[in-house]
Amino acid sequence: MTLSQPDKRSHRLACALLATLVSPAFADTSIGPDPYAAGYGFDLPSEAAWGGWTRGAEGTLYAEWDVFNDNSHGGADDRSAAPDLGRFGTSSAWLGWNTGTFVSGTGNLYSFTVPEIFSIDLAGTVPAAPLRVVLQVETQGQFLNYDSFTLNDTQPTQSTQTYRNAAFPSPQGPTDLIHRLFVWDLPTPPAAFVFRFASKEPHVSLTQAAVDIGPQTASNPDLPLPPEPSAAQDRTVLAKLPAEALDANLAAQLHAQYPRWFPETWADRELTFTRKTDRGGKRVTQILKGGIPALFQDTAAGGSNRVYLDIYRPDEAGDVKIAECQPKATKIRRWKKVTLDDGISRSRYGTALYRLELKAVTLPAKNKFTKRFGLCDVDLATAGIQPGVPALLDGDYAVFRRESD
Known part of the structure; x- marks a missing residue:
């Protein structure tokens, strides 16, 4: 299965106009909590141990998805969505998914039948080097395959679970709610940032994803991350x-x-x-x-x-x-x-x-x-x-x- 690669030329003007838009943290407007609220796992880069920069500052990139809209990027029904919560510094930003995965009635990505495959493609100018690239994801239901996460075909420098509730209440009944953090440290800026990740089985609901890219500094070389959960x-x-x-x-x-x-x-x-x-x-x-x-x-x-x-x-x-x-x-x-x-x-x-x-x-x-x-x-x-x-x-x-x- 391959992800669609929509023609983005028709969106260059819109991307340029939106490149300076940045928004604060938002709650999941479908079937989840505000992942940035106290006690949950998402963080702003200005607050996080992995950060040290302000979201929307010069020399940084940001894009975030909560409600996935198949008509918001590329052609209709091409399985790709533009960031709906905010973006900054990007000339192009979209998230795609494979055949068999669909947008649910609550605006999340889900599949009954096939393992789910996701792609996040970002482009933008980041003058600072070295870089710290951070991806935060929220899921419900089954697990993603955490070994599948790559940035430009490279495994993350660090990865950890930042929040979990195995019986989080939802309209469909108790569900397994998970927040997870992935960090890459890059010596030089790449031409584009291409994330790939997937699940091993169906029944994963991807409910939110946020990308922050900023400078790696002496104040954030090592992350005091929580330990992995035991069996x-x-x-x-x-x-x-x-x-x-x-x-x-x-x-x-x-x-x-x-x-x-x-x-x-x-x-x-x-x-x-x-x-x-x-x-x-x-x-x-x-x-x-x-x-x-x-x-x-x-x-x-x-x-x-x-x-x-x-x-x-x-x-x-x-x-x-x-x-x-x-x-x-x-x-x-x-x-x-x-x-x-x-x-x-x-x-x-x-x-x-x-x-x-x-x-x-x-x-x-x-x-x-x-x-x-x-x-x-x-x-x-x-x-x-x-x-x-x-x-x-x-x-x-x-x-x-x-x-x-």
């Missing part, structure tokens, strides 16, 4: 599973004849999703499991025991199926021959425990997937089963579906 249990989120929707007449007849095996009502269930990350977020362990009692019909008598759990994520444009799982029947209590109310049909029914238990471990060099009971297809756009563990968020839900013969 931690991120959170457990639940996919709510409605009870099996049996025909009311059938359920009543089964219960009347064999109440021990066939309940009068089937209780709702939940799938448990656990996500654990190690130091720096480089190793991610995800586990999805649950047990679902359901009706089991003898296939020889006609019917099917193939059951599925379709997992959906609520979205403004309509709920989107993000995974399709087939649990495994691991325990059949007892067969019962049931005579239905026509007085002739005698079918064999039982109650089965369908179990789903999956585990995935993502490492820098490889991914490991194991399953004990059942299987999930996590890429519905690709033919065949693409096994994995869907990365769930609060508010996701599963629907029990029985496949007919």
Whole structure:
């Protein structure tokens, strides 16, 4: 996947007019806090240990994005946005993203289906040398791949997490809110500043990004940065599973004849999703499991025991199926021959425990997937089963579906 490179000639006049515009810190106007507020992770260069210059001062560059607008730069729908919070000293500034990543209804960048790839391209005159280049990013949901961050194909001099709340409240429910800082020290100014970074998986929401470029001085050679977080249990989120929707007449007849095996009502269930990350977020362990009692019909008598759990994520444009799982029947209590109310049909029914238990471990060099009971297809756009563990968020839900013969 490649990022689009829009024709920027039509915007040169606008860029020149806007080059002197600079604005103070702004709150995230979509679904986040003001990242510059006390206790959060963003800083102005005049306040930060990494800084020492004033945003908007002569010889500095600045650009910041909060609400991403695909029509604000280049051509319409070319997957690029101009800085909406402010800019200074730049002759060109835009942020781009790959196919499959889109602008959400809240103005953030998100993908249901593909790893996300981002680019920030800046140009401007910076006479001072050596330089300090700083990128601050805010995300929600899954992690970015912090090893992917480069400036002109060079890894950062320093990188650290400056804020994290694994259960930050949002309109979609608790989410993992992260602020992260990346610093490059350059001996000479380059012709342009090209940042590249990406995620390893979908479901990352890029909510804000700020670039500050200024002089590296004796007052800011080494950053007193906080230590990386130690291994931690991120959170457990639940996919709510409605009870099996049996025909009311059938359920009543089964219960009347064999109440021990066939309940009068089937209780709702939940799938448990656990996500654990190690130091720096480089190793991610995800586990999805649950047990679902359901009706089991003898296939020889006609019917099917193939059951599925379709997992959906609520979205403004309509709920989107993000995974399709087939649990495994691991325990059949007892067969019962049931005579239905026509007085002739005698079918064999039982109650089965369908179990789903999956585990995935993502490492820098490889991914490991194991399953004990059942299987999930996590890429519905690709033919065949693409096994994995869907990365769930609060508010996701599963629907029990029985496949007919």
